[in-house]
Amino acid sequence: MEAMDVAARQRLVRVASGREEADVVVRGARVVLVQTGEIVEGDVAIAEGRFAGIGRFHGRETLQAKGRFLVPGFVDAHVHIESSMLTPRRFAQVVRPHGTTSVVCEPHEIVNVLGEAGLAWMLSAGERSGIRVFASVPSSVPASDFEDGAHVMDAAAVRRGLQRAGALGLAEVMNAKGVLSGDPRVWSILEAARGRRIDGHGAGLAGSALAGFAAAGVHSDHEAVTPSEARERLRAGLWLMVRDGSGARNLADLAEVLLEKPRRVMFVTDDADARELLEDGHVDRLLRLAVSCGVDPIYALSCVTMHPCEYWGLHDLGLVAPGYRADFALVEDLTSWRVTEAVVSTPPSEVVELPTGGGVILGRGWETLPLTVSENAPVIGVQATQITTHRLSFDAAGTVKLASFERHCDDARVGVARAQGLGLTRGAVGSSVSHDAHHVIVAGVSDDDVRACAATIERMGGGVAVVADGEVLATLPLEVAGLMSDAPPGEVVRGQRAVEEAARFLGCRLPNPLVTLSFLGLTVIPSLKVTPSGLFDVDAWQVWTPPLTSNEPEIV
Numbered sequence: 001m002e003a004m005d006v007a008a009r010q011r012l013v014r015v016a017s018g019r020e021e022a023d024v025v026v027r028g029a030r031v032v033l034v035q036t037g038e039i040v041e042g043d044v045a046i047a048e049g050r051f052a053g054i055g056r057f058h059g060r061e062t063l064q065a066k067g068r069f070l071v072p073g074f075v076d077a078h079v080h081i082e083s084s085m086l087t088p089r090r091f092a093q094v095v096r097p098h099g100t101t102s103v104v105c106e107p108h109e110i111v112n113v114l115g116e117a118g119l120a121w122m123l124s125a126g127e128r129s130g131i132r133v134f135a136s137v138p139s140s141v142p143a144s145d146f147e148d149g150a151h152v153m154d155a156a157a158v159r160r161g162l163q164r165a166g167a168l169g170l171a172e173v174m175n176a177k178g179v180l181s182g183d184p185r186v187w188s189i190l191e192a193a194r195g196r197r198i199d200g201h202g203a204g205l206a207g208s209a210l211a212g213f214a215a216a217g218v219h220s221d222h223e224a225v226t227p228s229e230a231r232e233r234l235r236a237g238l239w240l241m242v243r244d245g246s247g248a249r250n251l252a253d254l255a256e257v258l259l260e261k262p263r264r265v266m267f268v269t270d271d272a273d274a275r276e277l278l279e280d281g282h283v284d285r286l287l288r289l290a291v292s293c294g295v296d297p298i299y300a301l302s303c304v305t306m307h308p309c310e311y312w313g314l315h316d317l318g319l320v321a322p323g324y325r326a327d328f329a330l331v332e333d334l335t336s337w338r339v340t341e342a343v344v345s346t347p348p349s350e351v352v353e354l355p356t357g358g359g360v361i362l363g364r365g366w367e368t369l370p371l372t373v374s375e376n377a378p379v380i381g382v383q384a385t386q387i388t389t390h391r392l393s394f395d396a397a398g399t400v401k402l403a404s405f406e407r408h409c410d411d412a413r414v415g416v417a418r419a420q421g422l423g424l425t426r427g428a429v430g431s432s433v434s435h436d437a438h439h440v441i442v443a444g445v446s447d448d449d450v451r452a453c454a455a456t457i458e459r460m461g462g463g464v465a466v467v468a469d470g471e472v473l474a475t476l477p478l479e480v481a482g483l484m485s486d487a488p489p490g491e492v493v494r495g496q497r498a499v500e501e502a503a504r505f506l507g508c509r510l511p512n513p514l515v516t517l518s519f520l521g522l523t524v525i526p527s528l529k530v531t532p533s534g535l536f537d538v539d540a541w542q543v544w545t546p547p548l549t550s551n552e553p554e555i556v
C-alpha cells in the first residue's frame with residue numbers, strides 16, 4: 001500500500017486534535033470498536049483517507065449515518081477470485097456493496113495458466129479495482145508432480161513474487177506429504193518464504209502429522225471440517241481460517257468452537273461463485289450465518305476485520321481508530337448485516353487491462369484420441385456437496401465418462417475415467433476451469449458429445465459448455481485465461497444459470513455442478529481424480545492408468 005507522507009500525517013494529527021477541519025465527518029454513527037468489544041455513539045472524522053477520531057468534529061463534507069452501525073470494512077483473508085469467474089474489477093463491483101473492502105487473493109489458478117505474469121496482472125488489476133486486493137504467492141504450481149500445468153513456480157519464482165507490492169506471504173502449502181517427507185522442492189519454497197506468512201492446506205492432518213506441518217513453519221489452515229479438527233489446529237498454534245464458500249461450507253459445523261471466542265480465527269470464503277456473490281452476498285453472508293449460529297456479533301466481526309489484518313500484517317487496516325485507513329461500512333444492524341454504504345479510500349480506475357495469452361488450445365489431433373476406459377478401473381464417486389470423492393468398484397452403476405483433455409502443450413493427451421454421481425442421462429458438460437492445471441474436463445454419456453463439448457470450449461478460447469446429440473445447449477465464455485470473464489457480473493451469472501439449467505435438463509441434480517466438476521481433476525484432494533495422464537489415485541499417490549495419446553494403442 002502507498003505510504004503516507006509527513007505533511008499528510010501531520011495534517012491528520014491536526015484534525016485528530018481538533019485544530020483543523022476534517023475532509024469528511026460521518027455524523028450520528030454507532031461505531032463498533034472490535035478492539036474493545038464496545039459500541040460508542042458519535043461522529044467519525046476522516047482526513048487524508050484515514051480515520052482521525054470519534055467525537056465532535058467539523059468537516060468539509062458530511063455523511064449522515066442516522067444511527068446506523070459504522071464498522072471496519074470486511075476482509076476476506078483467503079479467496080480465489082478466479083473462482084467467481086470474474087476479473088478483479090468485476091469481482092469488486094459485486095463484493096464492495098456488501099461491505100468487502102479488502103481481499104487477500106490466492107491466484108494459483110491464473111498462475112498455473114500464465115505463470116508469474118498471472119500474479120503480476122492480478123495485483124495490477126486489483127490495484128485498479130476499487131477495493132484493496134492483496135495476494136499470497138502461490139506455493140504449489142503445479143499442485144503436485146502429477147499435474148502438468150503451463151508453468152512452474154519454483155523457489156526463485158516465489159522469491160520474485162514476494163518482492164511485488166501487495167504480496168503478503170506464501171499461499172496455501174498443499175503438498176503436506178512433501179512437507180512431512182522433506183521433499184527438496186517443497187522445502188526450497190518454504191525457505192524462500194521464511195520470515196513471511198505461510199498459509200497451510202492441511203486437509204485431514206491430525207496428531208503428529210499436524211504437529212509436523214506446524215513445526216515446518218506453516219502459520220494457518222482453512223481445511224478444518226469438524227470442531228475437533230478446529231481445536232487441534234488452534235492448539236498447534238495455527239491460525240484457524242473458518243471456510244464457508246461455494247466449494248465447501250464449514251462455518252455452521254465449527255460454530256461450537258466459535259462460541260468459545262478463540263483468539264486466532266478468521267472467516268474466509270476460499271471459493272465464491274458469481275451467482276452466490278450477487279444473490280447471497282460475500283463476507284456479510286458469513287457474518288449472518290455466524291450470528292444465526294449463536295456467535296457473538298462483535299466477535300464475528302473481529303474475524304473479518306481485526307484478526308485477518310493482524311494475521312497478514314496489515315497494520316493500518318481492520319479497526320476504526322485514529323490513523324487507520326478509512327475503509328468502512330454502514331450497516332443497519334448486527335444481525336442481518338445489511339450494508340447500506342461501503343467506503344474504500346482507494347478509487348477504481350477506468351483503465352481496463354486484460355492479460356494476453358492463456359486461451360484454450362487443445363493438442364494436435366485431440367479429436368482422434370480414443371475415449372476408452374480400462375474395464376477394471378475403479379469408478380470416481382462424486383459427492384454433491386464436497387470436493388473429495390469416493391473410490392467405487394469398477395462395476396458401479398449409473399456412470400458416465402469423465403475426460404481430461406490437455407490444453408497446455410502441442411501434443412494431444414486425454415485421460416479418461418468413469419464417474420458416478422453426476423446424474424447425467426445424456427449429453428455432456430465441460431469446462432476449462434479444472435483445478436489446478438485447468439485442462440479441459442468433460443463429463444458425458446456418449447463419446448461424440450464429449451468431443452463436441454470439448455470442441456465448443458476450444459472454439460470459445462475457454463469457458464463452459466453443455467451439449468446434447470451434437471447440439472450446443474448453453475455456453476459461458478471465459479475469455480481471460482479460460483478462467484474468468486470481464487463481462488458485467490449479471491451477464492456472467494445469466495450464463496452460469498443457463499449452463500446449469502441445461503445440465504439439469506440432461507439429468508444432473510448436483511446443487512452446484514460447475515464447482516463440483518472443476519474439482520474432479522485436483523490431485524491433492526482424495527480419493528480419485530482424472531488428469532490428462534489418466535485416472536489418478538490420490539491415496540496411493542500414483543496414476544492408475546497410463547495416458548491415452550494419439551501414438552499409443554487403446555486400452556480395452
